[in-house]
Amino acid sequence: MFRTRQAGVALLLLVGLCATAMGQVAPAAYPPPPTLPETMTRAADGRVTIRAVRLPAPLRLDGRLDEAVYTTIHPADGLIQADPNDNVPFTERHETWVFFDDTAIYVSMRCWESRPDRMIANEMRRDHGGVAQSDHVSFTLDTFLDRRNAVSFTVSAAGGRMDGQFSDERIYNGDWNPVWDAAVSRFDGGWTVEMAVPFKSLRYGPGREQVWGFNVRRLSRWKNEMAHLTPIPRALAQRGMFIQSLAGTLVGVEAPPPAMNLEIKPYVTGNLTSDHTARPPVSNDPGGEVGVDVKYGLGRSLTADFTYNTDFAQVEADEQQVNLTRFSLFFPEKREFFLENSGTFAFGGAGTFGAASGDTPTLFYSRRIGLNLGRSVPIDGGGRLTGRLGRFSLGVISIQAGDEPVSASPATNFSVLRLKRDILRKSNVGVLVGRRSVGERRPGTNDTYGVDGAFGFYDNLTVNTYWARTQTPGLGRDDTSYRGQVDYAGDRYGLQLEQLSVGNDFNPDMGFVRRVDIRRSFAQARFSPRPKKKGLVRRYSFVASETYIETGAHRVDTRELDGSATAEFQKGDRFVLAYNRTFEYLPAPFRIATGIAVPTGGYTYQAGRISYTFGQQRKISGTVSTEHGTFYGGHRTIFGVASGRVELTPQFSAQPTVSVNRVSLPQGEFTTTLAGTRATYTMTPLMFVSALVQYNTTAHSLASNVRLRWEYAPGSELFVVYNDQRDTLVRGIPELQNRAFIVKINRLLRF
Numbered sequence: 001m002f003r004t005r006q007a008g009v010a011l012l013l014l015v016g017l018c019a020t021a022m023g024q025v026a027p028a029a030y031p032p033p034p035t036l037p038e039t040m041t042r043a044a045d046g047r048v049t050i051r052a053v054r055l056p057a058p059l060r061l062d063g064r065l066d067e068a069v070y071t072t073i074h075p076a077d078g079l080i081q082a083d084p085n086d087n088v089p090f091t092e093r094h095e096t097w098v099f100f101d102d103t104a105i106y107v108s109m110r111c112w113e114s115r116p117d118r119m120i121a122n123e124m125r126r127d128h129g130g131v132a133q134s135d136h137v138s139f140t141l142d143t144f145l146d147r148r149n150a151v152s153f154t155v156s157a158a159g160g161r162m163d164g165q166f167s168d169e170r171i172y173n174g175d176w177n178p179v180w181d182a183a184v185s186r187f188d189g190g191w192t193v194e195m196a197v198p199f200k201s202l203r204y205g206p207g208r209e210q211v212w213g214f215n216v217r218r219l220s221r222w223k224n225e226m227a228h229l230t231p232i233p234r235a236l237a238q239r240g241m242f243i244q245s246l247a248g249t250l251v252g253v254e255a256p257p258p259a260m261n262l263e264i265k266p267y268v269t270g271n272l273t274s275d276h277t278a279r280p281p282v283s284n285d286p287g288g289e290v291g292v293d294v295k296y297g298l299g300r301s302l303t304a305d306f307t308y309n310t311d312f313a314q315v316e317a318d319e320q321q322v323n324l325t326r327f328s329l330f331f332p333e334k335r336e337f338f339l340e341n342s343g344t345f346a347f348g349g350a351g352t353f354g355a356a357s358g359d360t361p362t363l364f365y366s367r368r369i370g371l372n373l374g375r376s377v378p379i380d381g382g383g384r385l386t387g388r389l390g391r392f393s394l395g396v397i398s399i400q401a402g403d404e405p406v407s408a409s410p411a412t413n414f415s416v417l418r419l420k421r422d423i424l425r426k427s428n429v430g431v432l433v434g435r436r437s438v439g440e441r442r443p444g445t446n447d448t449y450g451v452d453g454a455f456g457f458y459d460n461l462t463v464n465t466y467w468a469r470t471q472t473p474g475l476g477r478d479d480t481s482y483r484g485q486v487d488y489a490g491d492r493y494g495l496q497l498e499q500l501s502v503g504n505d506f507n508p509d510m511g512f513v514r515r516v517d518i519r520r521s522f523a524q525a526r527f528s529p530r531p532k533k534k535g536l537v538r539r540y541s542f543v544a545s546e547t548y549i550e551t552g553a554h555r556v557d558t559r560e561l562d563g564s565a566t567a568e569f570q571k572g573d574r575f576v577l578a579y580n581r582t583f584e585y586l587p588a589p590f591r592i593a594t595g596i597a598v599p600t601g602g603y604t605y606q607a608g609r610i611s612y613t614f615g616q617q618r619k620i621s622g623t624v625s626t627e628h629g630t631f632y633g634g635h636r637t638i639f640g641v642a643s644g645r646v647e648l649t650p651q652f653s654a655q656p657t658v659s660v661n662r663v664s665l666p667q668g669e670f671t672t673t674l675a676g677t678r679a680t681y682t683m684t685p686l687m688f689v690s691a692l693v694q695y696n697t698t699a700h701s702l703a704s705n706v707r708l709r710w711e712y713a714p715g716s717e718l719f720v721v722y723n724d725q726r727d728t729l730v731r732g733i734p735e736l737q738n739r740a741f742i743v744k745i746n747r748l749l750r751f
Contacts, residue, residue, distance in 0.1 A: 076216075086231070086237070098214070109237055116190055117219075123158060133224070146422060147244050155195060166244070168456070170456075210254070213250070291310060293310075307399075344501075347452050356566040363434065367492070368414070369414050382400055383397075392421055445473075465482075466483050495675070502520075504517035504552055514565060520547065523545065536569060587604070621644070625642070639658070661673075693705075702734045705722070722739070
């Protein structure tokens, strides 16, 4: 057991400063630019310089690679494995070209395949995780050449697309949706792709002649082999595209002269709504809205966004979660207006990959805007300013939400300022200040402010620290939070140490806090050997961790001991055997189910868990798990199916999810069942229809969401959405509680 406090944080900061002195090694020089018709030079250490070639006319984007330029200009040839073996050639031939004209940058690739019949190409829906689990290619552009931030573009062999933003080599925003285009084709020896990204979709520094960071990734899913244009250590294989400090250099790009860089996106919606829970009830009430979003480029590196009468009718429904804890659940942001450059607002290491970081508070959680106590609140309008000023990253948001009589929510302003400064090679320090004019549960202004630092050393060592404070009328002075974390993530060994404190009165009303009044200490060690001889198993992983949490009054609140053993198979499957032992003190009775409350007191319980994950390249994939053990003086058995996918055809799939908890306590017995499935039919990479049905015994509800999305022109979309929720407590057919039918169309105008 370990019980460090402020001294622990000071130690972590000292480690960070020492590692800074040792680990911030200047990057090696890149090889000189190639001379046409050659387009790549590679140094002895594997670093590359790629030359972009100007086109006399735009490419015909059909994926065929049959224009003359593909024979007169030599490609960048060859990739280097990162997994399963690092720093050896990729086992398939690969060719890459980079072109540009006055409007766009083009990246084309020819992907040779020794067994084209074994390629995995089963997902076309834009931004679906299955795209990255199929045979695919990606490329990144570090348009400010800061060797830490980039945008990425991914295309699968089926034509599915993904795009995203990387911040500080560790934060990923996969919901960023710029305007770009791609086309895929097949040939006897494999497949080809052409991708076009308009300069208007990119942000970059001043000057006509640009030098950018650039990397390529290719995944051969049937071989389970990953490779990049530059050498990526095996420990970083899955995050290889994040690591811009190891990417290549792209020269020769000539940016077009400055333009207005203005985007206007008006929308109109029509809806028909029923709500039988309202008083008086509403039945088939027609309605409609109009609004507009505006995006304006202030130079090439700052973007101003404005919104009026914001509408989020097109957002897909959240997947429900079973919660048998006394803490709140975190749901990711999916609303387009908040997504571009969202990584700028991540603070203190929380919010990485768009998710909550356990007990670490998220100081700015944009889903607080437009929601109050679980009910939707109208957003009148607002603006955002995001981007870069030299070595600074800037983010400013001001949003005005309107009145919501049902939840008694008054008009509220939300304002956030975020500023980060890059230091050394892979580190930054920053500040965040936020204000909510009316608190969610308390009257008066709620203020949040903090300072943080993220330090990256060598390839695998990171340190995250922060100190933050809130001010809320009526709360006491125990309103600070701090964190110190050291994380070493090597391929064979891993170690993580953390000290976290969250005061009892710490209350960022624009953030997300899972629990308050804690002093949390955490340690985790990992050993991940790889078999010397290639066989069934690719890698083993053994992990042990301890979490120790006490309150500000020094009472033990939680202590957890966790251990797991994992076998990763060559074909992508995974087997996990895990054990958990927990002590938890309940300071007040905990209502865990209808009519059942766990009394105040200390409880020790333990459980074992077995799970098997079928790789997403299979026709039937997902994770099947079962868990059994003691629980609050009784017993609990869990059965679950997560991330399930059943491929009926390459265009039609179903994604089942099941979670069953059978709990037997001295106070009573209950079973919770959450079951659902999302069925998706993808007509083209730009058009799909999905239906999500969820049955939840805890909420006694049956919910349905049907959604058609069609990108009928670049950046312009048509949405047709149907939602309903029914009460399953009534006999016979579940009784309708609310229903909505919505049609929304928007149009992107670019100037």
